[in-house]
């Protein structure tokens with residue numbers, strides 16, 4: 001069995017500040033004996049506007065944040081899964097990407113967010129991710145890691161079970177949803193969606209979340225509640241976060257923080273063996 005660590009931070013527009021938070025989490029993960037550390041979506045920065053998001057972007061070879069984390073991974077011999085921004089072709093938009101950095105500090109896997117968060121909720125969040133982000137075009141097949149075969153997804157992808165089922169179909173044992181969920185949608189849906197994806201796919205779900213206010217003006221806040229869910233749908237560990245619409249953070253609020261859980265791959269196989277989820281694709285052929 002191997003230990004996975006899920007990390008929670010509050011990114012601002014400062015890459016240096018965000019790297020400092022992640023460095024601390026690497027130390028904590030190493031002390032806890034973790035074999036992989038999972039960090040949130042947009043760990044490198046969270047800006048206050050689409051224009052600022054685009055203006056801050058750096059390629060991975062120029063990003064002090066990514067280069068710094070690669071050093072950390074290499075020195076600690078710890079694989080790190082981290083959400084960052086990368087420049088898109090044309091310079092007008094960015095990619096919302098998730099990197100897998102291996103224990104030698106190399107970027108060995110990369111996933112680009114498929115579903116973009118464009119919402120206009122009355123008295124709720126109004127966010128148009130597509131103003132600044134270019135959507136991805138393909139699923140990244142699951143790959144081997146010290147915590148099993150991992151399938152990568154990001155945040156709003158969580159609302160599309162087709163994607164998780166497809167990754168499961170391709171052999172995933174652990175699914176990731178690094179996120180920056182809004183407070184109202186997090187209160188309403190976060191844990192239910194994560195548990196549903198774990199139960200449907202009979203996989204571990206690791207969801208590293210941004211938590212708290214991302215700027216002094218308080219115009220952008222994230223829900224928190226990073227968690228690891230078992231293939232039976234049990235929340236194994238959960239960090240603190242906002243609990244109601246006012247967005248105030250309660251519970252384990254020390255940020256940055258990690259939580260750890262054992263990833264038991266024979267247990268994944270046991271759950272799948274005991275309750276085979278055999279799809280009736282003869283009846284609904286459009287769903288794999």
Ligand SMILES: O=C(O)CNC(=O)[C@H](CS)NC(=O)CCC(=O)C(=O)O
Nearest residue numbers: 042117127129155156180181182185
């Ligand atoms: O803006 C960045 O730089 C990082 N990206 C995000 O924070 C993204 C797009 S705005 N957030 C989500 O997808 C939240 C989804 C959500 O809250 C839900 O599905 O309810």
